[in-house]
Amino acid sequence: MESLRYLEDVSTLILNEDFCIGCGLCTQVCPHSVFELRNTKAKLVDIDACIECGACVNNCPTNAIEVNPGVG
Numbered sequence: 502m503e504s505l506r507y508l509e510d511v512s513t514l515i516l517n518e519d520f521c522i523g524c525g526l527c528t529q530v531c532p533h534s535v536f537e538l539r540n541t542k543a544k545l546v547d548i549d550a551c552i553e554c555g556a557c558v559n560n561c562p563t564n565a566i567e568v569n570p571g572v573g
């Protein structure tokens with residue numbers, strides 16, 4: 502999402518792919534298309550678009566995502 506960039510290299514978003522079960526919820530709830538599902542795993546495809554809203558963290562059933570809102 503090139504039109505709504507936040508700051509470069511400051512997002513605290515972390516994805517632990519080992520915990521990901523590929524449910525796809527993070528791809529559905531993220532307002533900035535930070536995630537894509539590839540080969541049954543979520544991938545961070547645009548971390549600099551993350552606004553640290555926490556929606557992905559709140560919806561991930563396996564706690565595979567971490568973010569520290571307000572830091573970035």
Ligand code: SF4
Nearest residue numbers: 531551552554555557
């Ligand atoms: S914190 Fe919000 S903007 Fe960042 S990846 Fe998660 S849902 Fe998307």
Ligand code: SF4
Nearest residue numbers: 521522524525527561
């Ligand atoms: S919500 Fe969690 S388990 Fe589901 S695809 Fe995203 S990271 Fe993986």
